[in-house]
Amino acid sequence: MIRSAFQHGFRTGLKTLLIVLMALLLTVMVAQVIMRYGLNSSLLWSEELCRYLLIWTSFLAMLFAYERGEIAALSILANALPRVPALALAILGGVLSAAMCVTLAWYGYIYADLAGSQPIPALSFILEDLFGDDAPQAPRVFWVYFALPLGMTLLALRIIADIAIYARAWINGDSLHGAAGSHGGQTP
Template sequence: MAMTALIGVITLQIISRGLFTAVGWTEEVARFLLIWITFLAATLAFQRGRHIAMTFVVDTLPGLPGRLARIVALLVALGFLVALIVVGLEYMQLQSFQKSSSLRLSMTWVYAVMPLAAAIMAWYVLVDLCALAVDQHEPRDSDGE
């Protein structure tokens, strides 16, 4: 849906520049949509295990050491994501007075995607930690299965 909106806005921008005066708000909307799409797509990639990862050491460890290494890696990721949530919320609050130039939209809405995406990814980390704690198997492989 957001990608369709982005394509529509960019198409309107191209057509309006070619035929008459450019519609000013299209550039701003396209930028904001791209930011939201990027962060939300990162959560989808995280859920499916598609982010870049250096797993060769963990993959070579057998049994319990491998599970412990995965748990440590997930805890590090969780720590980073919690920090990103906190920083994102602080940044939203810091920029709450700022309005976008064309739409006069509060920039809080633009920056809200950062803590939101981090919270979604943190949830996936918690799910993976629970799966590792309960089961002996990898919670999800690199193919997202």
């Protein structure tokens, strides 16, 4: 019950955040087009900000793409195998996938920490435009690079939840398709 409420709240919050990010991305892009072609001027920071918003949106939305089965998966072998080997293959694939996600998250964090010390140029321009010489310092580029470790960690946690579902299906005598269909995840 508590886990279900947490999952619902987390998913709702993540969807809301993604909607806000996409709305902001669209707003900045439209403003840039109007400024460039309508007013013959340009927003110096718009392309960089749009790139950062797209990076964050991509890595956060990856969780929903996985749940919908929109990430590439080879299910031919799993579909052809009997129940126990199919579940064993699903568990093995999940373990390897989660390990890869954790590895990417780890090294992504190390990279973000090493390369992300300078301020984000686009936000520096925006803050200088808004506040002039009294502008606060922009956040570090670390926060742009942090999208990868966060997205990979969330995906790894989701894959680990799938592994638990496949293990429970194995113990309860359920099939791989029954387990995959019951939680909206992806079969390997």
